[in-house]
Amino acid sequence: MDRQFTISYLIGDSLYLNITNRCSNGCAFCIRKTEKGVGYDLWLKEEPTAEEVLAAVEEPQKYKEIVFCGYGEPLSQLEVLKKVAAALKQRGVQSIRVNTNGQANLYYGRNIVPELAGLVDTISISLNAQNAAAYVALCRPQKGEEAYYSLLDFTRKCVGVIPRVILSIVEWPGVDVEACRQIARDLGVEFRVRKPIS
Numbered sequence: 001m002d003r004q005f006t007i008s009y010l011i012g013d014s015l016y017l018n019i020t021n022r023c024s025n026g027c028a029f030c031i032r033k034t035e036k037g038v039g040y041d042l043w044l045k046e047e048p049t050a051e052e053v054l055a056a057v058e059e060p061q062k063y064k065e066i067v068f069c070g071y072g073e074p075l076s077q078l079e080v081l082k083k084v085a086a087a088l089k090q091r092g093v094q095s096i097r098v099n100t101n102g103q104a105n106l107y108y109g110r111n112i113v114p115e116l117a118g119l120v121d122t123i124s125i126s127l128n129a130q131n132a133a134a135y136v137a138l139c140r141p142q143k144g145e146e147a148y149y150s151l152l153d154f155t156r157k158c159v160g161v162i163p164r165v166i167l168s169i170v171e172w173p174g175v176d177v178e179a180c181r182q183i184a185r186d187l188g189v190e191f192r193v194r195k196p197i198s
């Protein structure tokens with residue numbers, strides 16, 4: 001089916017899957033607001049089905065990593081993500097990553113982390129700020145400060161279930177990098193600082 005939009009896109013050796021444009025945040029630095037984004041038009045006219053996503057992945061074993069990350073929060077499409085990840089695992093994919101805002105448990109009202117076990121190898125959670133007030137100012141979550149506490153709790157729940165857990169921030173005015181690094185350290189997860197996309 002040719003629906004004229006980009007479901008999969010290549011960055012380096014990794015294949016990225018764009019499965020939704022929905023997100024409960026409105027971050028100041030979101031690539032959806034930049035002129036060129038990541039160089040692909042990632043606006044979806046409709047959300048793809050699992051079958052459509054899988055059809056957009058040819059030879060999945062040839063990529064270093066397959067990453068769920070697009071113009072939106074991939075875990076908003078949880079059932080599609082699980083179905084695609086399970087099929088990719090069956091096709092021999094070693095490394096699957098999800099880039100997330102970490103608010104899925106708040107969004108669904110239950111702990112969805114166990115549902116990702118065995119399907120997701122790396123989860124990269126956007127911490128983005130050193131405290132709830134700074135997070136609200138920068139990411140403008142629909143649920144306010146609760147979103148920040150929820151993402152911290154989500155991170156805790158990922159530890160021991162998902163093999164690799166990363167908290168990430170974007171270099172941005174007002175973001176206290178060292179305080180964020182300490183939060184990651186306290187939670188026992190990796191820490192990554194990203195540059196904003198202009």
Ligand code: SF4
Pocket residue numbers: 023024025026027029030031032070071072073100101126139
């Ligand atoms: S969480 Fe990600 S997709 Fe959502 S608004 Fe922020 S940067 Fe954009």
